Amino acid sequence: MTAFLDRCRAIAGAADSLQYVLDSAAAMAPYLRDWRGRFTGNALAVLRPGSVDEVARLVRLCAEERVPIVPQGGNTGLVLGSVPDASGTAVVLSLARLDRIRSLDAVNRTVTVDAGVILQHVQEAAAAADCLFPLSLAAEGSCTIGGNLSTNAGGTGVLRYGNTRELCLGLEVVTPQGEIWSGLRGLRKDNTGYDLRDLYIGAEGTLGIITGAVMKLYPAPKASVTALAALPSPEHALRLLSLAQDRAGASLTGFELMSAFCLALVAKHFPALPRPFAGPSPQYALLEISSNESEAHAVALLEGAMGAAFEAGIALDAVVATSVAQSRGLWHLREHIPLAQAADGKNIKHDISLPVSSIARFIAHTEPLLQQAFPGCQLVCFGHLGDGNLHFNVAPPQGIDNEAFLVNQAAVNRVVHDAVAAFGGSISAEHGIGALKRDELARYKSPVELNLMRAIKAALDPLNIMNPGKIL
């Protein structure tokens, strides 16, 4: 293997082999450990090429030597997709040094970026050109656009702007054979053959390595304002969503659901945050309205929608932010739910999606099943209701140790995922499959679909060197 590493160094390490081809345990450690700290794998080496051409040459070398490749962006994934297994036979190929914003075209409303650019830097480049790059998620200061594409990341802007998939117009990909597919097209319409772009998006690095992308930009809204509504039930949240969509159309840019238990957790662990209501209500919805016209227009739209919701008997109470600053405060409540959960101890997490119209019925169906199987368990249910995406997390009963409760993980998953399947939902809405949910995927996908995926994998990566053991 020394010979192999020497050849890697000749390609990527010429300038500085200590920095660009890592093989010491200490230097490799951050690349081998998963974001949530649940797993640490092993690797032959971590390769840090500095150009697309170096990526291609390294892949050709790995193909020749049959060395598996684990592509890695910011390594912030939640499903063990970007870390190697424990065997130590693979290399991690980090895209971190491909971090240039190649170009920005404000009239075409596109930005062309290297895969290793950090999401926040894409957002900042867009803002500097008076545009919006709408992808936004908790890890945006660390995750890379290549990782966002490989996992088809979701986040808080999906209701209006779609997932990462919908934000991408073109890709550059190094194939498992080490060839470069230059598909960096900045076109809104292009019907010239098979949609390779969308095949690589969400493939979690198992079909090739995304090295560059053309992403869509949008006119930056003049203002975004929010309201927090207290509601009797998830069913009422659905009625509020429909009402707000009918009145605001694309101006409704966010619609988040939070249960009373979620806000209680936030109040417990972050007592300095505002408490908008005197007493608790069963559910809360956070609405965001954006306007390309003016802040006054956004506020008027929001007030109109909330007024109509009161008239229709949907909302129990509501706080309408009258400024952008107040709006940020309401978003903080939502954003602190995962932090409050973490402070409270580990729980059993599910990243699920459902037809929006089924969500209230899904919760009503599944919560009693969980209570029956795990009496006293506590549901931390929140998420992007407008996208049908729930973070449906199960915490232990009061007085039970969080770590001890994790022994129920598989049994809890079975209850939740069986219910998801029964309601036509997805067991991974926005995080992907990786190694973590591979067995769950095999359980819930039809043999026809699994065989189609396997046929594509075998056709594009016949040596099975691209991120093996992930997804399939």
Next chain:
Amino acid sequence: MTAFLDRCRAIAGAADSLQYVLDSAAAMAPYLRDWRGRFTGNALAVLRPGSVDEVARLVRLCAEERVPIVPQGGNTGLVLGSVPDASGTAVVLSLARLDRIRSLDAVNRTVTVDAGVILQHVQEAAAAADCLFPLSLAAEGSCTIGGNLSTNAGGTGVLRYGNTRELCLGLEVVTPQGEIWSGLRGLRKDNTGYDLRDLYIGAEGTLGIITGAVMKLYPAPKASVTALAALPSPEHALRLLSLAQDRAGASLTGFELMSAFCLALVAKHFPALPRPFAGPSPQYALLEISSNESEAHAVALLEGAMGAAFEAGIALDAVVATSVAQSRGLWHLREHIPLAQAADGKNIKHDISLPVSSIARFIAHTEPLLQQAFPGCQLVCFGHLGDGNLHFNVAPPQGIDNEAFLVNQAAVNRVVHDAVAAFGGSISAEHGIGALKRDELARYKSPVELNLMRAIKAALDPLNIMNPGKIL
């Protein structure tokens, strides 16, 4: 072959073999002739199954007998994708009898349809539920949603709502092996493995047969209003587009470019239509603004944008429709351009797209090249500027017979498509490749991309029975 047809009749023709398995020349004729009447193919038979199960059984039979299958929806395609070749060895498999709207979910904002449902019927079903299905194109009274999906149809709503691809959440597909993939999911987020859906969309029936789909619905806007602006140049149209997008965001639902020559053709052949301006200007842009709030809001937004365009020296003149009825009148001008072209005689058509920012430079670059090669030729240039999509058609010089000029088709294509390639554009923006543009595709795509497509085709359709000779 009698035995083969008997077996087809046992599957699809049991109820009425004369209607459902056609093999007489007269009965097959409409299925063998392309929409523009340029080509008529031959077939063993036309199969008209009545259920997804019958489709699957027919495909299994064809696979067994190695009989090529040409899937067909409304047969309104423009690239010879839905008609068989002249050999007479294939069957046409029409989806026309799969014409049920299976269900509509107004809260999830989805409609689940058979592939053979006519586009206009999908629009009508949506409207009956106070929703909008935004796909709209000239053939909507005849084309089917399965054909729209297989060609990833564009049309006039793309600027706001995207192509057919962006409107689809789930598919049901019969594979070339005659298996049924049930991917009819109505989910906004689903990251569970490879994106099979987008692989079938736009594949023109070469990878399988789409039999059903879940399509997105939108809140119906309260009103859509239009303005027609007279402009000095395409460059000014781009400036107007940017200005209107900045001010209106997603409320800008249409932006069409038309040259003076286009409107002159309309005036010549449809003298009864309104002539909004006293004298001619070099270019015109049709803007459409839609509002979920009110007609007054839409009109105010439009008037504001046009006022700003005057202040910025972008527009020479403008007509702002102050009602929905007036707006329809302005759209009629745009919609009559293809009809006026047809009345004027055949021309050499190109369905191209470019980065929006390149369009003015593309026209300035390409028109002189055409004039140099074909002195006096007349450019019929119009299209969906907001999507970067131009219908860039070349008519003969005055006094030259239209049919005679068609001899230059290949040479004209070369000038236009070479220029498209040089500007990073697409030789087929919204019509697809079919048999018509197969050689052009092979010329302009990279070997890497062609090989990736061939690998996918071979993996999913190893017998090459699905619409052979189309795309690849």
